[in-house]
Amino acid sequence: MTRRRRIAYLCLTVPHDDLSDVEAAFARHDTDVEVVKLAEADRVDWDSIDLLSLRMLRYFHLEPDLIPRIEALCAQVKANVPGGLPVVNPPGLVARGLDKFDYLPRLVDAGVPVVPTEWVRRGTATTLSAILDRTGWRRAVVKPTLSARGWNAFRVTRVESPVEDPDPTADHPHFTLPDQSDAAAVSSAERRFAELTAMTTVSVQPFVDEITTRGETSFVFIGGQFSHAIGKSVAENGWVAHESFGGVNTRVDADPAHVAWAEELHGLLCSWFEQLRYARIDTLPTPQGGLQLLECELVAPRLFLREGGALDRYARSVLDAARNGRG
Structure with missing residues (x-):
């Protein structure tokens, strides 16, 4: 009796919402789907798996050690599975x-x-005002370079005088940044920018209407x-x-x-x-x-x-x- 094929999807917390549709599509091709959490991957009999997919690795931006963990898993699978195990997309893409x-x-x-971009490496001593002054952008979007679902992204608009900002706890707040340097220095936009660049590399782009x-x-x-x-x-x-x-x-x-x-x-x-x-x-x-x-x-x-x-x-x-x- 021919063994049904098995596809393993690696995930971190929960897979994509389309998992049930994907399972049904593979079932039509006599193939079973197994979801494997990265933290439990060492318990899997990889020799019974026909392919490992990385497409369900949602929330990757919240895993600071993701690259070495993926590399270690793929090295383990390559060493222990006769003939090797195909991985899609190639695991080197994680890095x-x-x-x-x-x-x-x-x-x-x-x-x-590409949308014009200013790159700010983690820990760089600069301000959002300095970047907007240099580029001439009056409206901009700031976001981590490694993120998903708009994680920690915010908008900023230059204004002549300080105005009250909207709720800074919103998912994607829209701040204002006064033109006056003294008011800008204590603005919510500059505080958020400083917090973000202290922990990660960020991009600053003009807001595209x-x-x-x-x-x-x-x-x-x-x-x-x-x-x-x-x-x-x-x-x-x-x-x-x-x-x-x-x-x-x-x-x-x-x-x-x-x-x-x-x-x-x-x-x-x-x-x-x-x-x-x-x-x-x-x-x-x-x-x-x-x-x-x-x-x-x-x-x-x-x-x-x-x-x-x-x-x-x-x-x-x-x-x-x-x-x-x-x-």
Whole structure:
């Protein structure tokens, strides 16, 4: 009797919300899904697993020792499983493709249009006022370079005189920053900026108006090919395009020129990071009608498989990796 294939999804706390859909898709291909918590991975009989997927590693930004733990697990599996065990996407992406500071500057150097960004390494002695003075930006977004779901992100707007800020405990507060240096120094925006840069590397970007009018577009790739595009809107009076904060995700028919742009970028990423079984490229429109890159989700993205009608396509791609990768 032929053994049913088994796919293991590594997770930290809870997997993506699409797990039940993914399980059903694999079941249609005579394959079982097992969710394995990283903390319990040493108890798994890896020889009975056909492929390890990292796509359910949500909340990775809250795990400061994630990279060495993933590297140790993959080394253990490689050493103890006869013929090796395929891992998708490649485990090296955890070190090179999660933190935006690791890959976005490289993409800029390669000529990819990225939202203009000022990078502030952890512990750098600077102020938000100094950055906005240098760039001339009156509105900006500040966020950690390693984050998900807008974790610790905030907006800031320069104003001539101090005004009362909104609730600083909100998920994504919108602060003001007075032009006067003495008032700016004691502002909520500068305090939050100092707290953030003391613990992590951050990015500062100009606020792009199109996020509230046209939203983001995510290009999803499966098995090395473009699969579908998702339009991501923000909630009324919001600015973070995520369903947890009132955003709406809708499949869209992307402009063929925009698809070609995303395909070229995806090809570049594959040349850097080995074959990508899945990827998501998040973009914002430019005022001129083109696209600019926000980020690339290559390790643990939500792929909008249900919205894109791509569950079986995704399952087939992963199973193809399982068949070809186990030697």
